[in-house]
Structures are given as C-alpha cells and as structure tokens.
Amino acid sequence: MAEKQPAWRADPEDIARIVSGQHDDPFAILGLHHSGGRWVSRAFIPHAERVEARSLEGKVVGRLDKVDDRGFFEGVIDIDGVQPIVHHCGNAGGEWDVADPYSFGPVLGPMDDYYIGEGSHLRLFDKLGAHFMTFEGVEGTHFAVWAPNARRVSVIGSFNEWDGRRHPMRRRAETGVWEIFLPEVAPGAQYKYEIIGKDGNRLPLKADPFAQQSELRPKTASVVADPTPFKWTDDAYMAARSSRDYRREPISIYEVHLGSWRRRPDGSFLSYEQLAEQLVPYVADLGFTHIELLPVSEHPYDPSWGYQPTGLYAPTARFGDPAGFARFIDTAHNAGLGVIMDWVPAHFPTDEHGLARFDGTALYEHADPRQGFHPDWNTAIYNFGRKEVSSFLTNNALYWLEKFHIDALRVDAVASMLYLDYSRQPGQWVPNRFGGNENIEAVAFLQRVNAETYGQQPGTFTVAEESTSWAGVTAPTYDKGLGFGFKWNMGFMNDTLRYMQRDPIHRRFHHNDMTFGLLYAFSENFTLPLSHDEVVHGKGSLLTKMPGDDWQKFANLRAYYAFMWGHPGKKLLFMGQEFAQRDEWNEAQALDWWLLDAPAHEGVRRLVSDLNTVYRELPALHARDCEPEGFEWIIASDRANSVFAWVRRAPGAEPVVVISNMTPVLREKYRLPMPASGRWTERINTDAGWYAGSNKGNQGVVMATEGNEYGYPATAEIVLPPLSTLILQHEPDI
Known part of the structure; x- marks a missing residue:
C-alpha cells in the first residue's frame, strides 16, 4: 500500500502548473503557508539541486525537498510567523542566495484598490510600474501592472533569465492589477511583462506602461529607474511662476526637436546635459520666454518626432537618463526659461511591445476600429470613456508637471479627439449616444485633465493644438469649456502665410487674409504658431515660402515676423526659422548653423532677438494679448x-x-x-x-x-x- 502524502504537500497538479508557467494564483502555492500547525516553504528555482531556507539574519530554518526535477522545492521550516525567507541554493557549479518574493506581502493596499477601481487615483505613477524600495527590511523592486483580462502575468528580465515561469505576479481581483515585490532587483535592471491571455495564449512581450525609464531604441525593454530624488535648484523660479496670470504675461516660445537642433561632430545626438549647456543659453540670449520640446516620451521611430510614443512616462533614452532630463529643465529655469512639453494623449502606435491589445483584449483602445483606429496615422485611439484609461493619461500629465517641473503641456491633435468623424467618411464612424459627432468621452477627459492640472499644479498651463472652430477650448470647465489655458491659432497661421506667399503686386486683392483674424482674435486665448508642421514634408522653410529675389525674401520674412510679434496673441517659432533656415526641416540632421556667417541670416536672428526684447519690455504688446x-x-x-x-x-x-x-x-x-x-x-x-x-x-x-x-x-x-x-x-x- 502506497504511503499517504503529508497534508502540507502541494497538489501535484498545482506543481505542474507552476513549473509550466500556467498557474494563475502563484501566491496560493509558492512562499509560506501554514498547514496542520506547521510552516511550509515552497519555491520554484530552476538549476538548483538543493535548497536551504534561512531567515534574513542567516539562521537556517529548514531544508526543502526537490519534488519536481524542473526545480520545485518544498519543506517544513521552523519559524514563528510570516517573515521574509532567503533560499540558500546550490548545485555542482556553486552556491547562491535567493530571497523568496512569495514570502513577502502585497505592497498595494485596500485604499489603492478603492481609488484605482474608482478611477480617481492621482498617484498611480507612485504605485504602478517599477519602484525600487526597501520593503519588509529588504531592498528590491515592486512591479505592478494593470491587465484585468490576463490569465497570468509575469515579470521577466535579466534577473530571471527572461523566464516567465519564475516570477508570476499576484492578481488583485478588485482592480485587475497584478503586483509582485522582487528582492535584490536594483535600478538599471531591464524588464518586460510576459502575459498569458484569457484564451491561454502567450502574448508578445510587453513594455511597462508606467515605466519611468526605457532602453535605447531599437531595444524595447523597460528599465527600473533610479529613485534617488533629483536635487532641484529652481525654487525661486517655481515660486514666482505660481502667481502668474499667463494671459497677461509675455509668452514667446522657441519650439525645438532635440534630435536635430544641433549634433555632435560625428553626427550623434547631444545629451540632455549638453543641450542644457548649449540650447538653454542660446534661447535665453534670443529673449524667448519658453522652450517647447517636441514629445520627449519614449518612442521607437525617430521620424515620428515623438508623436507616436510607447513609453508615456519615460523621457527618451536617446539623450540620456531621467536625471539628465531633469537637469536640463533645472538649467532652463535658472536661466529664466519655462519648458513646455508636447503631450500626446490622442493616440498610440500599435508596436507589439506597446499598449495595443495589452492583455490580449482592447484594453487601452476601442475594440471597434471605427472608434479605436486612426486612419491618418495607422495608430490606436484611446478609449477615453474607460475610467482606467482616463486615469492613466491624467496621471501622466500630472507626472511630468510634478516630477520634472514641466511648466506647460501642449496637447497634440486635440481636434482628432473631439470629433468622432475626424478624417472618416460616412459609415466609418460611430455617433455618440445623442446621434452627434462629438466625442463626449474625450471632452470629459480633456476637462478632467485641465481641471486636475490647474488644481494640482498651480503656475502651470495647458495649450491645445486644435484646428477647428470648437467653441470654448480655453473657456473654464465650470462654464462647460474644455479648460485649456491657450489654443493654437491655426487660422492666423494659414491666412497670413497664404498672404505672404503671394507676389506683392497681387496682395491688394487678398488684403482680408491679414485682417480676418481680428474678427475672432479674442474668442479664445490664442498662441500664434509658426511651428514645425509649416516647414516639413515638402512645404519648404519660411524663407523659401516668401516671394521675390533673395533680398525680397528676407525683407518679407522680417516684415512678417514683426507683424506677428505686434499682433495680439502669444508667439511660437520653430527652431532654425529665427535665422531663416533655407532648407526645410529634416529631423535626421542638425540645423544649418553656418548660415549665421551670412549678414542676411544673422540679421533675421538679430531681429527675432530684438522683437522678443520689445515684446517683453512693452506691456502694451503683451498684457492684453487675449x-x-x-x-x-x-x-x-x-x-x-x-x-x-x-x-x-x-x-x-x-x-x-x-x-x-x-x-x-x-x-x-x-x-x-x-x-x-x-x-x-x-x-x-x-x-x-x-x-x-x-x-x-x-x-x-x-x-x-x-x-x-x-x-x-x-x-x-x-x-x-x-x-x-x-x-x-x-x-x-x-
């Protein structure tokens, strides 16, 4: 008669599911368990031949038996209660210690569950993602990710041979969040999530949506960020900005693509630190009040300019680490310059390591392609009506403003968010519940972001790139407006550039192009943009848009700039246009700085500097812009x-x-x-x-x-x- 298995032994079926990476509740099997008055420790440690359980102090508390050749161990141990356990392992090649992640309790608590479930959590960036910490007396990294429809989620990385069987996570059923604390995983570790969908299929490996650092492309893993607080020196700037009414302040913005403003002699990118040393004093000397950065969130494809981000919480690794980015902003603030960041909550790319079908379902996007697919950019559209998605994006806005002292967010492609039929033909879109084409969920989301931004981060502001006549873009949310601080005046840009491109002999017939904008100039708080979009993709530079011979081109451009600086509205000029770059912008190379040796180009640079000086010095030119x-x-x-x-x-x-x-x-x-x-x-x-x-x-x-x-x-x-x-x-x- 076979000997009966002790009650504390794990069920063979559970063991088989653990070692094959199929168990959906690993904490029910692995770690510490109390059975029949005894404490039992179980662990899955491939390559180990023997395992000894020890306390944090090094005291031997028991030995574990190998009950599956693939590396499953279990045994009775002598402890007084739940505590972290260290497994001392050995094989023919040597010995090593492994702190047991399944002997630690959860890091997230019931209040996190409540606010996450409600969609009102405003500190998600401190809770989800990867955070290095000391927990229950042990240093390690806490990982947490939202994947409510997954059957199993594991953290994989260099610390576990990218083996999804090793560290399956604890599922918090109330919220669909999975979490685990991994001892000894330190900053700099690369990781991803291995997810098994509800149908049992293993999905493409996913980067962390909340990762605060990423690998340099073409690599796509997330990186455990260094939690050392950055030592800010911009206290005076931050205190001063909190009391400003920016509608009545001079705002003159220098728009920059960090990868092509200037490059090293070998053609490689400048680092965040080098940009702080070179870009900041250059912009300050020109008299601009703000630097606007094309999106710096991590993105896989250089020619997207950052407008198709996959790592919304991570400054791109192209130019360095997050501390370097913080140093750039700190340097700008100490030079009196604000930093505006282009922010992309409208859509995201469908790269397999990103958000698309994250847990095997349409999680961040709409399932219906008439709502969830953007025909212009072949991207996925966020499901703004889902509270977790709204919370993910709202937290992201607050994250940049708080953690990196960003002064403002310029929100990209707002028009594409507001209209359900944007770039769609009849039958290709789904009306709202009232039968209209307004995206009611997106409107509510934008109102929430703006209300939280102004409420949580006084002294910051938001700017909408909105190209239609949607009413109330800059009206307050309590008055049913979207709540933005400013709106790009695309009408001014289109009308005036169309006029300036005409031969002067014909301009008398198009006089209204220059005056029409004053009919609506004060209907919103406007910014006048001469942005990157006007000098790329065959449109030529601003200089080459001007008619006439070379002398007339420069004269036209100078007259146009001063017309704009004297016109009501805040100002924005894309890099290179301040010295009349001749070629249209190419993100793959630096600006043509040698042009400044020519008097005509240097003359335009001098004019822009003087225009900024006059604009700042004379309240009549800025205090009633709106x-x-x-x-x-x-x-x-x-x-x-x-x-x-x-x-x-x-x-x-x-x-x-x-x-x-x-x-x-x-x-x-x-x-x-x-x-x-x-x-x-x-x-x-x-x-x-x-x-x-x-x-x-x-x-x-x-x-x-x-x-x-x-x-x-x-x-x-x-x-x-x-x-x-x-x-x-x-x-x-x-």
Whole structure:
C-alpha cells in the first residue's frame, strides 16, 4: 500500500502548473503557508539541486525537498510567523542566495484598490510600474501592472533569465492589477511583462506602461529607474511662476526637436546635459520666454518626432537618463526659461511591445476600429470613456508637471479627439449616444485633465493644438469649456502665410487674409504658431515660402515676423526659422548653423532677438494679448498700398503703434492717424541696416501733431520702408 502524502504537500497538479508557467494564483502555492500547525516553504528555482531556507539574519530554518526535477522545492521550516525567507541554493557549479518574493506581502493596499477601481487615483505613477524600495527590511523592486483580462502575468528580465515561469505576479481581483515585490532587483535592471491571455495564449512581450525609464531604441525593454530624488535648484523660479496670470504675461516660445537642433561632430545626438549647456543659453540670449520640446516620451521611430510614443512616462533614452532630463529643465529655469512639453494623449502606435491589445483584449483602445483606429496615422485611439484609461493619461500629465517641473503641456491633435468623424467618411464612424459627432468621452477627459492640472499644479498651463472652430477650448470647465489655458491659432497661421506667399503686386486683392483674424482674435486665448508642421514634408522653410529675389525674401520674412510679434496673441517659432533656415526641416540632421556667417541670416536672428526684447519690455504688446481692449485698428483697409496699422494698449502703459508695408515700394510721406501726439520712438524697423535691410526709415523718431480729419487725436507723416514693419512706442511728456 502506497504511503499517504503529508497534508502540507502541494497538489501535484498545482506543481505542474507552476513549473509550466500556467498557474494563475502563484501566491496560493509558492512562499509560506501554514498547514496542520506547521510552516511550509515552497519555491520554484530552476538549476538548483538543493535548497536551504534561512531567515534574513542567516539562521537556517529548514531544508526543502526537490519534488519536481524542473526545480520545485518544498519543506517544513521552523519559524514563528510570516517573515521574509532567503533560499540558500546550490548545485555542482556553486552556491547562491535567493530571497523568496512569495514570502513577502502585497505592497498595494485596500485604499489603492478603492481609488484605482474608482478611477480617481492621482498617484498611480507612485504605485504602478517599477519602484525600487526597501520593503519588509529588504531592498528590491515592486512591479505592478494593470491587465484585468490576463490569465497570468509575469515579470521577466535579466534577473530571471527572461523566464516567465519564475516570477508570476499576484492578481488583485478588485482592480485587475497584478503586483509582485522582487528582492535584490536594483535600478538599471531591464524588464518586460510576459502575459498569458484569457484564451491561454502567450502574448508578445510587453513594455511597462508606467515605466519611468526605457532602453535605447531599437531595444524595447523597460528599465527600473533610479529613485534617488533629483536635487532641484529652481525654487525661486517655481515660486514666482505660481502667481502668474499667463494671459497677461509675455509668452514667446522657441519650439525645438532635440534630435536635430544641433549634433555632435560625428553626427550623434547631444545629451540632455549638453543641450542644457548649449540650447538653454542660446534661447535665453534670443529673449524667448519658453522652450517647447517636441514629445520627449519614449518612442521607437525617430521620424515620428515623438508623436507616436510607447513609453508615456519615460523621457527618451536617446539623450540620456531621467536625471539628465531633469537637469536640463533645472538649467532652463535658472536661466529664466519655462519648458513646455508636447503631450500626446490622442493616440498610440500599435508596436507589439506597446499598449495595443495589452492583455490580449482592447484594453487601452476601442475594440471597434471605427472608434479605436486612426486612419491618418495607422495608430490606436484611446478609449477615453474607460475610467482606467482616463486615469492613466491624467496621471501622466500630472507626472511630468510634478516630477520634472514641466511648466506647460501642449496637447497634440486635440481636434482628432473631439470629433468622432475626424478624417472618416460616412459609415466609418460611430455617433455618440445623442446621434452627434462629438466625442463626449474625450471632452470629459480633456476637462478632467485641465481641471486636475490647474488644481494640482498651480503656475502651470495647458495649450491645445486644435484646428477647428470648437467653441470654448480655453473657456473654464465650470462654464462647460474644455479648460485649456491657450489654443493654437491655426487660422492666423494659414491666412497670413497664404498672404505672404503671394507676389506683392497681387496682395491688394487678398488684403482680408491679414485682417480676418481680428474678427475672432479674442474668442479664445490664442498662441500664434509658426511651428514645425509649416516647414516639413515638402512645404519648404519660411524663407523659401516668401516671394521675390533673395533680398525680397528676407525683407518679407522680417516684415512678417514683426507683424506677428505686434499682433495680439502669444508667439511660437520653430527652431532654425529665427535665422531663416533655407532648407526645410529634416529631423535626421542638425540645423544649418553656418548660415549665421551670412549678414542676411544673422540679421533675421538679430531681429527675432530684438522683437522678443520689445515684446517683453512693452506691456502694451503683451498684457492684453487675449482681450479686445488691447487692440484697435488705425488702418485696416488700405488695400491699394497693402499697408496695415494698429495700436496696442494696456492699462498704465504707453501705447504702441505697429505699421506694416507689404509692398517693395518706399513710401516717404505716408499720412498716419495716431492715438497720441508727441514723440514716438522707432523701437523696431525691420528694414534697418542692423538687420541687413536697406536702412530706410525715420531716423529713430516719429513726431505726431495734434488733430486728424478722421477724428483721431493726432497725425504723423512717416517713412514706410519697402517690405517692412515698424513698431513705434509713445514717449510720455516729461
């Protein structure tokens, strides 16, 4: 008669499932268990021939029997209660210690379950992902990932030979989160998740959605980040920004793609530290107030410019580690520069290591391709109506603002989020519950992100790249608006660039292209963007868009820049356009810095610097950028001469007059109504020799005399240089 197996022994079927990597509840078998008044330890340790259980202090508490040749051990041990166990292992090749991850309790608690389940957790980036910590007296890394429809999830990495049988995770049934604490796994370790779907199939290995560091492409593993807090030195900057009303502050943005601004002599990328040393002082010297970065979230494909991210929580490894990125921002803040980051919550790529069908189901995306697939970019669209997805993205916004002191998020492709029929033909989209084309869930998500951003991180702001006439993009959420701080004015960009590309002889017939924007200029808080999208994919650079010979191209561009800087709205200029880059942008190479040796190119750079100085110094040019009382036309209908003139005002500030002559004709006694008599200083003349112009102008001063036949307070006769813009500042009577 066969000897009866002791009750504390594991069921052979459970053992078989453990060693084959199929068990969905490994903590029910592995680790410590109390059975019949005894403590039993079980472990799966491939390659071991013998295992001895020890306490953290090194005391031997028992020996485990090998009950399966593939590495399953179990045995009775002598302990007083649940405690971490260290397995001292040996084979013919030597001996080693393994702290038993299944002898540790859970790191997440019931309150985490409650808030995760509710979708209201605002510290997910501290709970999910990989976090190095000391837990129950042992150093190691806690891993947690949301995969509610998975049958089994394992952490795999160099620490376990990328073997999914070794470290299957604990499932928290209430939330669908899987977690495990792995002792001795340290920062720098590469890892992924091996997931078995509900149908029993092993899925492609997945990177961690909450990973705070990633491998350098083409590798795709996540990396356990160093938890050492960065030593910030920007306290003064952070304190000052918290009290600012950015609608009434000067905002002049230099938009940058970090991979192609400048490169090392061998063509490789600059590091975050080198960018801090070179880019920050360059932008500060030009007088910009902010640097805007094309997305720095980890992404697999360089030509996507970061707009198809796979690691939403990880600064790209192309330029260094997260501490290097923090150092870049700290350096910018100490130079007085804010940092805006392009953020992409609209869609994600379908690379197999990313979010697509993460646990074998449409988890982050919609299952229906009419809702979940983006035809323009061949990407997946987030399911904004799912509370866990909304929470994932909202936490990501807060993560960048808090952990990296980012000053603002420019949200990409907002229009594609708002409309269910965006880029779709009839029958290719699903109406909302009211039968309309508005994406109600996306609207609620954007309102939530903006409300949490302004509520949790005072002094930060958000910007929408929204290309339609959706009402209330920058209206507050309590007034049913989307809650953004600013909106890109795509209409201004399209209309004015279309006008500037015309030969000056034809501009009189398209005068309204330059004036139309003032009909809606104060309906939102606008930013005027001359962005990367206008100088790529066959569109040419801004300089090559301008008509005429080389002299006229530069004169047109200078006049256009000053027109824009004098126009209501915040300013944005893409890198290279500040010195009139001739070739269109190519993300695979650096800008043509040698052009600055040419006077015409250096002249444009000088003009941009001076425009930023004047814009910052004169409240009339910025303090009422978003309010109609800050603007008044003086000349809006001189089509014959293609002349535009207006006055900018702000409370307590002297008025500023902006005049543009968009023809190559010198006008020597142009009669101009003025808002005040007296002396007006010519702060900007884009035709000045300093900018490589023809040096025509008013010798720096315009005198206005009282009276005007059209009812204005004063009149001046001024010289309008060819293809130029003048900015005049009124001097108060002394």
